[in-house]
Amino acid sequence: MSATSSRLRWIPRLTLALLAGPVLAGVAGTVLPGLGWLPALGGHRLSLEPWRDLIATPGLLRSAALSISTGCGATLLAFATVLAILCACDGTRALGLVRRLLSPLLAVPHAAAAFGLAFLVSPSGWIARLISPWPTGWERPPDLLTVNDPWGLALTTGLVLKEVPFLLLMTLAALPQADAARSRTVALTLGYGRTAAWIKCILPRVYPQIRLPLYAVLAFSMSNVEVAMILGPNTPATLAVRLTGWMRDPDLTNWFRAAAGATLQLALVLSAIGIWRLGEKLAARLGRSWIFAGGRGRSDLPLRLIGFGLAGLATVPIITGLAGLAAWSLAGTWRFPDALPTAWSLNTWMRAAPDLAAAFAESLKIAAASVALALALVLASLESGDRNRERATGAAMHLLYLPLIVPQVAFLFGLQIAGILLRLEGTLAGVTAAHLIFVLPYIYLSLVDPWASLDPRYATAAASLGASTNRIFWTVKLPLLLTPVLTAAAVGFAVSIGLYLPTLLIGGGRVSTLTTEAVALAAGGDRRLIGTWGLLQMLAPFVGFALALALPALTWRNRRGMQVHP
Amino acid sequence: MTGEGLFFDDVTIGQGGNTLLTLSTRVTPGEICTIMGPSGSGKSTLLALVTGTIDRSFTVTGRILLNGRDLTGLPPQDRHVGMMFQDDILFPHLSVAGNLAFGLRPNVHGRAARQAAIDAALIDAGLEGYGDRDPATLSGGQRARIALMRVLLSEPGALLLDEPFSKLDATMRDQIRGFVFDHARANRLPTLLVTHDPGDAAATGGPVIEIGDSRT
Numbered sequence: 047m048s049a050t051s052s053r054l055r056w057i058p059r060l061t062l063a064l065l066a067g068p069v070l071a072g073v074a075g076t077v078l079p080g081l082g083w084l085p086a087l088g089g090h091r092l093s094l095e096p097w098r099d100l101i102a103t104p105g106l107l108r109s110a111a112l113s114i115s116t117g118c119g120a121t122l123l124a125f126a127t128v129l130a131i132l133c134a135c136d137g138t139r140a141l142g143l144v145r146r147l148l149s150p151l152l153a154v155p156h157a158a159a160a161f162g163l164a165f166l167v168s169p170s171g172w173i174a175r176l177i178s179p180w181p182t183g184w185e186r187p188p189d190l191l192t193v194n195d196p197w198g199l200a201l202t203t204g205l206v207l208k209e210v211p212f213l214l215l216m217t218l219a220a221l222p223q224a225d226a227a228r229s230r231t232v233a234l235t236l237g238y239g240r241t242a243a244w245i246k247c248i249l250p251r252v253y254p255q256i257r258l259p260l261y262a263v264l265a266f267s268m269s270n271v272e273v274a275m276i277l278g279p280n281t282p283a284t285l286a287v288r289l290t291g292w293m294r295d296p297d298l299t300n301w302f303r304a305a306a307g308a309t310l311q312l313a314l315v316l317s318a319i320g321i322w323r324l325g326e327k328l329a330a331r332l333g334r335s336w337i338f339a340g341g342r343g344r345s346d347l348p349l350r351l352i353g354f355g356l357a358g359l360a361t362v363p364i365i366t367g368l369a370g371l372a373a374w375s376l377a378g379t380w381r382f383p384d385a386l387p388t389a390w391s392l393n394t395w396m397r398a399a400p401d402l403a404a405a406f407a408e409s410l411k412i413a414a415a416s417v418a419l420a421l422a423l424v425l426a427s428l429e430s431g432d433r434n435r436e437r438a439t440g441a442a443m444h445l446l447y448l449p450l451i452v453p454q455v456a457f458l459f460g461l462q463i464a465g466i467l468l469r470l471e472g473t474l475a476g477v478t479a480a481h482l483i484f485v486l487p488y489i490y491l492s493l494v495d496p497w498a499s500l501d502p503r504y505a506t507a508a509a510s511l512g513a514s515t516n517r518i519f520w521t522v523k524l525p526l527l528l529t530p531v532l533t534a535a536a537v538g539f540a541v542s543i544g545l546y547l548p549t550l551l552i553g554g555g556r557v558s559t560l561t562t563e564a565v566a567l568a569a570g571g572d573r574r575l576i577g578t579w580g581l582l583q584m585l586a587p588f589v590g591f592a593l594a595l596a597l598p599a600l601t602w603r604n605r606r607g608m609q610v611h612p
Numbered sequence: 613m614t615g616e617g618l619f620f621d622d623v624t625i626g627q628g629g630n631t632l633l634t635l636s637t638r639v640t641p642g643e644i645c646t647i648m649g650p651s652g653s654g655k656s657t658l659l660a661l662v663t664g665t666i667d668r669s670f671t672v673t674g675r676i677l678l679n680g681r682d683l684t685g686l687p688p689q690d691r692h693v694g695m696m697f698q699d700d701i702l703f704p705h706l707s708v709a710g711n712l713a714f715g716l717r718p719n720v721h722g723r724a725a726r727q728a729a730i731d732a733a734l735i736d737a738g739l740e741g742y743g744d745r746d747p748a749t750l751s752g753g754q755r756a757r758i759a760l761m762r763v764l765l766s767e768p769g770a771l772l773l774d775e776p777f778s779k780l781d782a783t784m785r786d787q788i789r790g791f792v793f794d795h796a797r798a799n800r801l802p803t804l805l806v807t808h809d810p811g812d813a814a815a816t817g818g819p820v821i822e823i824g825d826s827r828t
Contacts, residue, residue, distance in 0.1 A: 139668075225701070228697070231688075231695075231697075232695075232697070232701050232703075233714075234663070234665065235663050235691075235693060235694060235763075235768075236715050236763070236766045237689045237717075237766055238689055240689075247703055247714075250705040251703075334706075334710065337706065337710060337713065338710065339713075340713055340714065340715075340717065340718040340720070341718045342689065342718055344689055
């Protein structure tokens with residue numbers, strides 16, 4: 047036993063090193079070129095030249111401001127929406143419905159969701175068609191800037207819609223630890239309305255557990271590229287979109303400017319997180335005096351109705367938008383303002399099939415490899431934790447969030463250079479390694495709670511029957527945890543399928559996945575083609591989840607004690 | 613006049629076609645009525661019915677009146693029924709004083725007035741000067757007294773006790789039991805105690821209702 051434990055002991059550290067190492071190295075590989083130091087490109091001296099170039103870039107201030115306004119706006123709105131939904135629904139049966147509607151949306155890649163929203167709200171989208179020609183009188187698509195608007199409103203909306211499911215599910219996962227049900231009963235019997243009860247008794251205890259996910263949402267919203275390319279403004283685009291353009295520029299002098307810009311992006315995100323942290327402290331202080339005053343907040347029906355309304359608003363647009371993708375992919379003739387195509391056809395699918403198949407195969411290879419590696423590392427880490435009686439510390443959990451909180455552009459640039467130097471750029475291996483950095487945290491987060499809550503008496507019973515620790519792992523723990531392990535794999539699969547920027551930058555444009563190809567179509571505006579790519583991109587993750595549900599059901603069809611009751 | 617106190621008017625609780633329990637009784641102000649029964653006999657369900665947090669899978673007939681007011685259909689927050697649980701459920705994110713302030717009625721206005729009411733409650737509980745403490749640092753008996761004070765500061769019309777002494781050790785149990793019962797009588801609260809400890813029932817000096825093993 048001691049021999050096994052010492053053999054596994056290094057695995058958790060290796061896992062964290064694989065996570066944090068590339069991020070930190072990538073940041074260094076971004077900040078230094080931003081200061082002119084990049085020996086491979088002849089930059090041997092530190093200088094502020096890249097920063098001067100950056101500042102002289104026309105529209106830079108506006109790009110940076112857009113990054114702040116859309117990112118912070120989307121995070122605040124998503125958080126407020128989640129609060130309103132939970133205040134209204136938690137402890138009622140409506141919550142189950144909300145959970146069932148929002149969970150699948152988590153698996154939808156950002157790009158597909160953004161395309162869906164664009165198809166819904168664009169001047170020739172479904173909403174415009176439904177209100178045309180009556181009552182608007184529009185015979186042709188109106189000349190309105192509902193997508194790519196210069197203020198980034200469409201972008202903000204898209205981000206909110208995609209982040210609400212994530213935040214809501216993270217909060218729901220934290221509720222049991224906050225003793226939510228009993229706290230609510232106490233508050234209700236003391237005369238508190240449901241909204242006040244939730245905010246005063248449950249939120250303060252849930253918040254520490256959703257703080258890191260919130261920071262991840264803030265960082266992603268401020269610095270994402272694919273949603274901003276599809277829904278965001280063009281004149282100028284957000285900072286991250288422009289940086290991505292420079293990083294892919296064949297003119298290598300632009301790389302120094304890109305590195306400086308990526309450093310600026312990192313600074314913006316870190317400042318925003320710092321300000322959010324101050325806001326937390328202020329809110330806690332105000333909250334304490336609000337609680338002390340003892341107001342019962344009993345007439346909260348209007349607030350709760352808003353919450354129910356928001357629950358609908360958070361689900362319906364994406365679902366209809368995705369239906370829009372399907373409709374366009376099968377559309378033959380579809381004139382404005384017809385609500386549905388007048389002729390259906392498989393032409394687009396036939397035309398795109400060879401490209402779709404090639405990109406799908408590429409996506410599948412990368413996802414399967416990165417998920418398999420991540421799963422092996424995470425399982426070995428958890429098992430090592432059991433054998434050495436070690437639990438992940440708070441610091442380890444923070445490291446886990448590093449790739450999700452450091453903006454992607456801020457470290458992928460450094461990794462791109464490293465990839466070129468190591469001759470990994472443009473290879474499947476390089477892209478897989480980059481995906482591993484993002485897949486690992488999600489697989490770990492999905493597995494850590496189910497793993498910890500497995501009744502330890504099963505292992506004890508097996509050990510007392512003489513089973514070795516290895517045998518217990520393979521024949522007791524792993525089978526008992528089959529469902530969560532497969533679910534975690536499906537989560538990782540969905541993450542990998544949806545990754546855009548790592549694939550683009552490390553792939554150097556030579557690795558074409560469903561996501562890179564779909565996003566590349568955004569500029570062209572061929573709706574039928576976007577519909578097919580978006581739809582396949584969206585459906586791919588669901589194949590993973592379907593398998594994750596079907597396999598255990600099939601394996602355990604004769605085992606009543608193993609049935610899952612979601 | 614249906615009168616004062618907590619009146620159970622032909623109440624039956626059923627689930628899936630089976631009758632779980634029936635109850636018809638009046639608990640007068642200051643009286644402590646004990647409901648005895650084995651676990652699974654529906655004692656806690658009865659309390660959930662009074663507080664308005666009963667699960668929808670139960671079918672209920674009859675009415676419950678508190679000081680002449682029909683509680684049927686009222687949301688929990690409008691019932692003014694205070695409850696002490698098996699665990700004290702003090703909020704860990706608030707100080708001891710914060711927990712008491714949470715219970716204190718909102719019509720006590722102003723920081724000074726609220727602080728004074730909380731200080732008085734702390735003295736009453738024999739815990740003067742404990743206001744700034746973290747509830748986690750208190751002993752089981754101290755926590756139970758704070759939990760009772762939190763309920764009393766909300767000035768409920770009735771008090772429900774869901775085996776609140778079962779997790780205390782024997783010497784502490786007598787002391788806290790006396791403390792809770794004295795306060796219930798002094799505040800003239802109709803009080804319903806559910807327990808399976810005969811010692812609890814004996815200490816109330818009030819009526820004892822056995823509810824049985826209607827389920828097997």
